Structure formats: structure tokens, C-alpha cells
Amino acid sequence: MLKKLLFNAIFHFHAQPFSVRCNIVFLLLVTAAKLLYDFLTAHLKKLMSDEKCSAEKVTEMEDVITQMDNYTQQELADLFVKYNVKSPSTGNDLTPPTSFNLMFQTSIGPGGNMPGYLRPETAQGMFLNFKRLLEFNQGKLPFGAAQIGNSFRNEISPRSGLIRVREFTMAEIEHFVDPNEKVHPKFSNVADLEITLFSSKAQTSGQSAQIMRLGDAVEQGVINNSVLGYFIGRIYLYLIKVGLSKDKVRFRQHMDNEMAHYACDCWDAESKTSYGWIETVGCADRSCYDLSCHSRATKVPLVAEKPLKEPISFYLNVVQFEPNKGAIGMAYKKDAKLALEYLAVCDECYISDQEKLLSEKGEFSFETEGKTFTLTKDMVSVRRFQKSLHVQEIVPNVIEPSFGIGRIMYSIFEHSFHIRQGDEQRTYFSFPATVAPYKCSILPLSHNQEFVPFVHQLSEAMTRNGVSHKVDDSSGSIGRRYARSDEIGVAFGITVDFDTVNKTPHTATLRDRDSMRQIRAEVAELPEIVRDLANGTLMWAEVERKYPIFEGQETSRKE
């Protein structure tokens, strides 16, 4: 993500009357823009490397590169002409950059004249339902909601397997907090985690990422607050639990120029893959931005009431727009009423932002009910005063961890892929048992019919225990079948052999995929052992301590 390229109206597939998450940062548009920036940058660097290029020219081009993110579409087009950028494949002139819709449009209903858009993110629903969610939590802050679903973006060039696709699964959490109490009660549970952080400061000063204790990062202000810190810790624990490598996960802070203007702080969990570091989870403190926008658009206050032990009166600093009704009426005639209604419901965050614009540029603009208004200093001012209130109303801030499920899965595949030492033919996936699609394979040593009842018994007990498993009774040596099972990442394997049949109590071997070590336990016990291993309530090391090791048989069983 590079830059704030804002898009004004947001939609929802079901064309609900108002499902606005206004001014959403359009990552994709940004990515497309980034391609242009990168392309121009590469071109300039090439020019600069030419010995004939004057020092003056080099400085000029260096300036352009530094400013890159801030150019408008037209400025960018002019630069392409100025520096004579041509198509790398044909040498022809380039057409000027154009913008295009990154959401998929469709038509709803039989007439086909009701436009609809596929949602570009899943979050909206939770803001729309804020009032209900708050009520469900008995009116108290903090509380969270989570949602998983498909999102659709008209990617300009889908590629890289699951990394850049047009339809993808997102999982988002919206955690609503009182902005005055941004302290997470469970932060201490994650404070001791040592996590690789790549702060905005490190990035701008050319330093590398560094491993920090999460508690220190929050204390030192590297991470804005402990609620954000808590979620960073939990995201980290989640990524490791599903199989990402510790040394291939880092959290990168957004730099000022890539962070949305309303965000307090934003960190991306990145995973190192053969495509470089890719963003897998975003974790942003979006302040009160989303709820405020929805409030303004729907004219319904989306606030929580501060739970006071006893109802007391207290003084509140109030910030309001103070419209000059005459001047607005003069400028907008019958539409003036709409502008006044709009100004009446704005919140402090928004008013302060516009106040800044008023003092810097002398005006600000907004849109309401499909009409655009531009108000100047003589039409509106900002008034601050104190007011006595009985209950404090709060626009909650929101911390938003947003997971790209496909990218996480892709990272699991890369980080879990291994080759057995000394045998390049034998590859395996070291999926943690909790996420392995199959927890266990069941392998009869041969086609001997005596093994069949034990295979059935094990398979049925596993089904009963909710353990996904695969019986592989195909021909092939046991070693070859284990290799096949490892190749698709089955976490454990049970072999039914002649001792299973002939000795009582009936026992079979249980093999751990990663270490290839085996133990021997009773057939009746095995399904529950595997269940507990798969749930993560039992560790392989404990199993080895409790049951007799079954030595060196895999090799001898190979042919």
C-alpha cells in the first residue's frame, strides 16, 4: 500500500439503503498506482546512472523519486512525457494513466437497471450493526465482533497463486474501545512475546527490523497503545499456531505517507515467501473514523454511553460547527437546509479535521444526499465550549485486525514445505496437526485379510472422535506409503502389523510425521491419543515419554 487514494461511495451487494464505509482506502487502486510509480522510478534511476547525466539533473530526478507518492494523475502523466518514458516492449509512447473502477459492478433485478457492486471488504456489516452489537454487550465497551466472508476486487493483474486474486476470503475483527481507555486488560498475556517489528522510524532511517518484547514496544510508544499491541500479539500467536515460521514473520508499521489520515497506527503482519515479504494480516487502529462517517451519512448517532457508577453531572468540552445561516442560504438557496442538517451531526474528530482545512485553505467540501457543498470561512466557524451532561456519550474507537485467509494459507504451504535430509525425492509438509487436512493415516502392513478388522476398528473410532483420517490400503511398501502420506502433510500415521494381530493386548505403531519417530500403543487407545495430538492438548514429546519407542522399523519395512 502506498498512498491514500480515496473513493467516495461504498456499496454492498444487497444494495442496502445505507452501507457506507465512506472514503475507504482503495488498496487496489493504490497497487495499480504503485506499478506506475515503480515503473517511473526504474526509468529515472536508469537515466541517473548514465554518466552523461548532469549533477543538476540527478538532483532533480532524486526529488521526483522522493515525491513520487504525492503526484496526482495529471502530474504523473506529465512526468511520463517529460522524461520520455516509452513502452519497454515496443518502444511506443504510453497513453496517459487512467483510473478505473476497482469494484465489480452488476445489475440487480429483472429490469437490469438497479446497479449493485460486489463488496470489496467484509467489514461494513459490523459497522451497520453497531447499535445491535452494543446492545448485545449490554451497552458496555469494549466489545468485539468478527466476520469471515468473500470479497471481490477487480485486480488489474491477478497472479502469484493465492496472493493476488479477484475473489478472496477475508476475516475481520472490529474491536470497539473507549478512546480514553485504550488499555487491554489481557495485554500482560502477550507482553513477553518477542516479535520482529519493523517500525516506521526504522524504515525511514534505513535501519532493519528488530526483535522486541511486545511490552517494551508499547511502553516505548513504538506501538501506539496496548489494545493494538494485544491484537498484534494474538495475530502473531495465531500465525505461528497455524504453521508460519517465527523467523519468516514480521510486523511492519505503516509509514505516515501510506497510513490513512484517520488512523492512529497501523501494522501489517508480513510473511516472507518466494515472492518477498507479503502482507497477510493488517492491524489498524482506525480511531473513530468509521462510526463517525456512518453517523454523518445516516444522521444516526453511533455512540456508546459511558457506564458511570452513579449518574453524575459533569462538564464536557463540546466542539460544534457554528454555521452562518444567512451566508449558506445565499450560496445554496433551498439546499442550504441539507448543509445545516449535515453540520449539526458532525463529531469532534471530523470537525477538527475540517477546521484545519478552513484555516489552511479557507474552505472545505462535503457531500450529503447526493449534493456537494463547499463552505468557506464566512459560512461556518467552529465553536468550542463546555456543557453540563448527565451521561457521557462516546464515539468508540475501533481496532481492526483484517486477515487475508488465502495469503495465510499460501504462507503455510511455503513455510511448511521441507525435504528429508539426504533424500531430495522425499518432500513433506510439516502442517501443525491442528490445521493438517488429515490428522492421521491408517496403513495395514499388507493386503493380508487379518489386518482388515483392526483397520475398521481404528477408522470407526477416529470418525467417532472427529479425527479426519485416510486409510491407505493400496499396494506399495509401508515406507512408500508413509512417504506419500508425508507428501500431503498428514500429521500422524498408524501401522497395523502382524504384532497387532497376534499379540494381546492388540497394539499398533503411531508415527510422528516430522521426526519420523514411532511409539507402540494399544489399538483401543490410539484414536484418543491422535485426537488429543490433533487438538493440541497433547504433545508428541509427552507421547514418547508415556509409550514404548518403536525403533528403526520404518527403514527395515522399506522394501
Next chain:
Amino acid sequence: MLKKLLFNAIFHFHAQPFSVRCNIVFLLLVTAAKLLYDFLTAHLKKLMSDEKCSAEKVTEMEDVITQMDNYTQQELADLFVKYNVKSPSTGNDLTPPTSFNLMFQTSIGPGGNMPGYLRPETAQGMFLNFKRLLEFNQGKLPFGAAQIGNSFRNEISPRSGLIRVREFTMAEIEHFVDPNEKVHPKFSNVADLEITLFSSKAQTSGQSAQIMRLGDAVEQGVINNSVLGYFIGRIYLYLIKVGLSKDKVRFRQHMDNEMAHYACDCWDAESKTSYGWIETVGCADRSCYDLSCHSRATKVPLVAEKPLKEPISFYLNVVQFEPNKGAIGMAYKKDAKLALEYLAVCDECYISDQEKLLSEKGEFSFETEGKTFTLTKDMVSVRRFQKSLHVQEIVPNVIEPSFGIGRIMYSIFEHSFHIRQGDEQRTYFSFPATVAPYKCSILPLSHNQEFVPFVHQLSEAMTRNGVSHKVDDSSGSIGRRYARSDEIGVAFGITVDFDTVNKTPHTATLRDRDSMRQIRAEVAELPEIVRDLANGTLMWAEVERKYPIFEGQETSRKE
């Protein structure tokens, strides 16, 4: 579903080169047509009820009603004019029926000139991946694949909550079987189920649905084969397990005129709701239709090789098209090659269907590579002969259970909604613990600080055991809080009271939502008891046998 209204080309959102499930029955178009049929039928019945209507006219109209499903669009338009059907609200003439696209169209890519369609069902992927799935099952039949995902249909009038929506979640299973071995090895596991079946015969003869033993239904040929029967049994068990009422679930067989021509047999699991009987799961034996269509379209044979114990030669009855190359060449010039290629890869099912058309109508048509061909008797004949082969190739048949998740959820809500005897204010959802969003609530008797550590201990242990729960420490009597917990269907409730604090070992009460009965057990044991109850590995009756009943306290605790 009413009738076969076929749609010729099918698409997939990702615009894969070929993701055809040809001639899919378009349920929606059918539903829209059904509205017209119903509307016309109602009109005719009204006319017939008029005393002035002649017996002759009545007979004519009765005929029209009987034929209703078979009218074409134009015939229907003519009937609307003939019987002078007017708009019920305005009395104006009606416009003729028009057809419209029931899939959502969008544009892919920056240029916007690559059309794409949102998928109307999830099944396609499993047919596309048939070869891989077969390989994954070591080339053996039978095997199954399952998929869950969103589908999109341009519903003409979305309504009735989750029942008729434009975007919905479908879960589909494709179970591939050898058509010569349509016997399910586990059928005996479900054969004794007593299920309400509403056979096609019962429907046409005006009889009502009847409860039958599943085994008898298959033996008597009411259900076509035991594979279909097995899935009907499993669907039934699933629906009951997630909370549908036995007496509000039935399986209705498709009548000949609503069943797709290629299907052997098709049953809908229907659930009785306030909207009437609604289809929640479809279970069809689609014979070899889908794989054959894909084969024809892609010219890639999608077949399994029959696993023979030893490779032997045997004679196979072969059915082939025998094209008259001269005649086809004459008619189609340079496109003749395409037609010949197409004819060469057709399978027996398809050839037999076309042979029937040839003999009945003298011709049949098909489309390939975007061109339409109509072949007459002089251009093509069908040849049947015997061939000696070493391995038998089989086009598997497919049994397709297809679940409408939203409709199942809706049915759970209706079937689980109850009112406590004698108290209309107290409603509750009797969600089975396995599907209840919250398994357990934890309620401290009051705000007394002594309860807090026990509440924490219980909550942490539940999280550790993966039990979703809700702590309700709000004010309100324990009775009121139980009522609130019941209202949202929380399966169990634990109350921490003074005995918990004061007596050792520390115990708390556990309450069953449906019976409102309570037992008393140690705080340390409770999380695991609830976990097992929620997993369905422990029944409440067993809990009552094992732990002391805690009597009549809920009432006394109320206020």
C-alpha cells in the same frame, strides 16, 4: 422446482477457459415461470367457479391447468390474452412474459470488456477437478468431494428472510460411483431409519406422505438405489442433529415433469415452516450427465478405469456415432471438422438420447466451439458393436446432495423456538448444544467480589477447552439472567453461588436449558462436562445420573 428450463452456457466467476456444467436447470427461471403458472391457474379457477361458465369451457380450462408446466413462453403469452388476464391491482393489460438473465453479469479487468458471471451454484469446481480427485483416490471408485461457498442468483423477488435471497451459502457433495455398482456398503447403517417419504407416485395419486423404513423404500424401488438411499439417510440424520424436528422434515421425490431429463431420481429434503414446506436439501442421482457434458465440451475423457483384480480381456458393448462425412461436409463446409471431432467423443448416455431424437424428430442439434450444428438422419447414424478391451473405462455416475445453508438455519430457528409452559413472556431456542452459538453461560449470583475468581477460573478453563461461553455479570436476578440466556439459546448455564465460595471442594450448579433441571459439580470438573455435552459425547441424562440434582433453586432465586 417445476420444470426443465434449460440454459445453455454456464460460467464461472474466474472466467476459466472451461467451467461448464452444461444445461443446468435454472431453478430461478423456473420459479419465475411458476409465478406465472400460479397466477394463470388462479385466474382460470376463478372463471371456472362462475356459474355461467359452460361445462365445455370448464373442461377446456381444466386441460390448460393440467398442461400448465409444458407451455412455452409464447403459448403462455397467448393464453394470457385468450383468457383476458388483467393486472390484479390496476386492471390493465399485462405485457407478455419476458425472460431475463438469472445470473449476475459483471466486467473483469481494467478495460471492462471481459464479461464474467457470478456462479449460480458451487458444484462446477468438483467436476473440473474430477481427474485430480480420482487420482487422489488412487484411481478407485467410489469417492466423494464436498465444497461450501457462496452462490449468486438474480432472484426476481427476494423475500422471506433467509429463504429467498440473491447471495447464499451452498454446500454440495459430489459422490462418484460406478453405475454398475450402485450399492452403498454402509447403507445398513441407515436402513432402519423411519423417514417420512412423499413419493412421486403418492403426489400424483393424491395420497399423503408416509413414514417408511429406509431399507424398505430402497428394496421396494421407491428410492432408486442404496447409494441415493444412504445419502437420504445421512441428510436426515444431519438435519435432526442440527435441530430440525423429526415431524417437520420430509423427503419429497421429484415428479417426472420437474426432474431433469438426465436424472435417475431426485429427492428434496423439505422442512415445514410458517412459509409452508420449503426445500432445504436436494439429493439427486444425476447419472453420468455432468461428466459427460464436460467431456464433450473439453474433448477430454472424464472416466475411471474399472479396477480389475487381474488384467483380463473382455468384450464391451460399444455405442458410437457413425457420421456420414460427405453429407456433413456438404452441409457445414470447413466447420464439418468441428462436428466430427465432437461426435467422436460423445458417450453412451448422450448418444442414446440423441438417437431417440433422430428417430422421433429426424434430427438433433448441438453446439461446439461457439457454432451450432443440426444433424439429420442422413448425416449421422448410431452404431453398436462389441469390442475387446483390457481395461474397462467407466463414466461414473454422480449422487449430488446439495444443502441450502441459509434455509437450514432458518428452519432451525423456527423448529427450535419455544415458549415456556405457563409463561408467554419466556421464550427460548432449544438449539442442540453442538450448534448453539454459545454452549454455556457463567452467572455469578450477584456482584459480590468473592465470586469473581471462580468466574475467571471457569471462563479460562472453558476457553482452554474450546467451549464458547458468555459471562453475564450484569445486574438482574439469576432467574432473569437465565431467561435472557435461554432467549438466545445458550445450551447450559453455570451459577457461582455462596456454596461455591464457602464449601470445599468448591462446587457450582450446572443447568440444562431445555429441562431447566440442575446438578451440582466441582468447579474444576464443570468445563470438561460442558465440553463433552457440547461435543455430543455426553448426554444430559448421564450427567443427571452421575451428579447430585440441585432442586428447585431457580424459582427461589428469581427475585
